[in-house]
Amino acid sequence: MIVTPLFSAFLIIIMGWFKKSLCYPLMIIALSVSTFSSFANLESVLSHGTLHYHLGNWQPPWGIEYVIDHLNAFVCVIVSGISLLIGISSKRMVEKEFPEKTVYFYCLFILQVTGLLGIVVTGDMFNLYVFLEIASLAGYTLIAIGEDGAPFASFNYMIYGTIGACFYLLGVGYLYIVTGSLNMADLSKILPSFHNSTVVLIAFAFFAVGVAVKMALFPLHVWLPDAYTYAPSSVSSLVAPLTTKVGAYVLIRVMYTVFSPSFSLQVIPAGTLLCWVAAVAVLFGCILALAQTDLKRMLTYVLIAEMGYIALGAGLGNRNGLTGALLHILNDALMMACLFLIIGAITYKGWPRKIDQLTGLHRKMPVTMAAFVISGLSVIGIPPTCGFFSKWYLVLGAIDAKQWVLAAVLLISSLLNAILFFRVIEKAYFKPVPEDSHGGQDKIMAIDEAPLSMLIPVLLLVGGILLLGILSGKIISKVIQFAIPASL
């Protein structure tokens, strides 16, 4: 599952020398293979329990081990599924924006997916750092091929991202000199005897800060708006939902599997601190999103707020909160992928991205705007879309932990999200179209919808948003329930 995208990345470059038109199908095949194998993994994890794979047949803790338990399999399915859908839709956008570099784009795209899948699947701390850097480097390069300010934004992202990854590496190093092991399961057995050691506390701090940079948690989110706004639309629809969510997965993995939950929540009050920082992130993201005039930039601030939700759920530390966080990883990946794809479709058709200039969009691209409305409803949190269920669990978790302020923050942010999305919907649906910009033939406007290869993933994602909302209970009882450590 990891090997397929990696090898196909090299194959794509080689094939690009011979026959350019074969690269796209190859990429789709590779992504489909990893999607199918991650679904198969999920099935076998559900029926048999945790899967272990030893690299090179070296036993852990001496060798690198790939562990797939419920949490892994869940995130793996999300990553590969969404990357497949976005890979399908990226063809038209790529050919329009940089037609002579499509081969390199596909290769980098698949390398990014390789890195993300590797982060999710590995059970070894240093291997996670390697894959983290693979994903990050591919991301920096992909973002830099965008429009105006892209190289500078990507450079900024690179500086921040390297600091984050190096802090993570430092944390791994601190843990290694104390315990002598790099395997996650092994560390979780050895660490409880070290709970009072300063080294371990500092290691936890390094992990938290490093992962927070990757996850764009509040004070360290500065790279995200610039980087994702100036990136080309196909890149931001791949990178935006996935990279930050995988960062959140790493945070949950570090907090709950490597350091046992009792350490993360009691010895260091990391849960409380994380909750408050996340609450500020949520409010901050929503309020700043209100101030934006550019639709894509507004969505990046909404993304920051969504990461705040996940961190809030992870920090709450009780069963409901963590369920909400994990469910929100799934939902937010779907919503953000859908929203960024819609913006890609709008930009592909030549519309400007300023919110004020979106009038009349509903007549030209009705299906796309309908999808936007449904995704917006999901961000706000209206049943039966999936966003409602994850927020429900988060609020339940906040009430369980008796943190009334956090519950209030969640509800206020839903209101702010409502203002945001309804503003866009009003501009697109209800404002009358100015007469002068269309020459006079304004009786029947031709429907100039996005091409089918971009429309189908959008529709699939929207269907997924609705369907997964209804099936939330089943998802929780089958998958998420086992992903939460038993001591919570």
Added chain:
Amino acid sequence: MNKKESLNRVEIIIGKYNYWAYILLMMIGFYAMIGKKNLVKKLIGMNIFQTSIILYFISTGSKKGATIPIVEQVPGEAARAIEAIQYINPVPHVLMLTAIVVMVSTFGVALALLLMIYRKYQTLEEDEILRLRK
């Protein structure tokens, strides 16, 4: 159980000099990344920062009087028992080989980005670029 030894001040400064070296390098790199306005200086700061981490890892693997971790074996002879305590720890070295590769590739990508930025803005000072973009 952990026994906490109380180290007096001199022991901390002199005994753990490798940690002080790595902290000093890391802070220099960190300051360069944040405080300098030229993009190339930021990049060099990033490089120093990553190098200090490599120094830290390798210094934790060294032992007094120990030798390089390569086992000498005449082919055909039966395998001898190895006293691990005489060799320095090879695992940090291996990890750091990977980290050096990552560092070099990051540097390469960053230089390519700087080329793109220079072609567009004709300058590599951060405040001038920000002014040009307004």
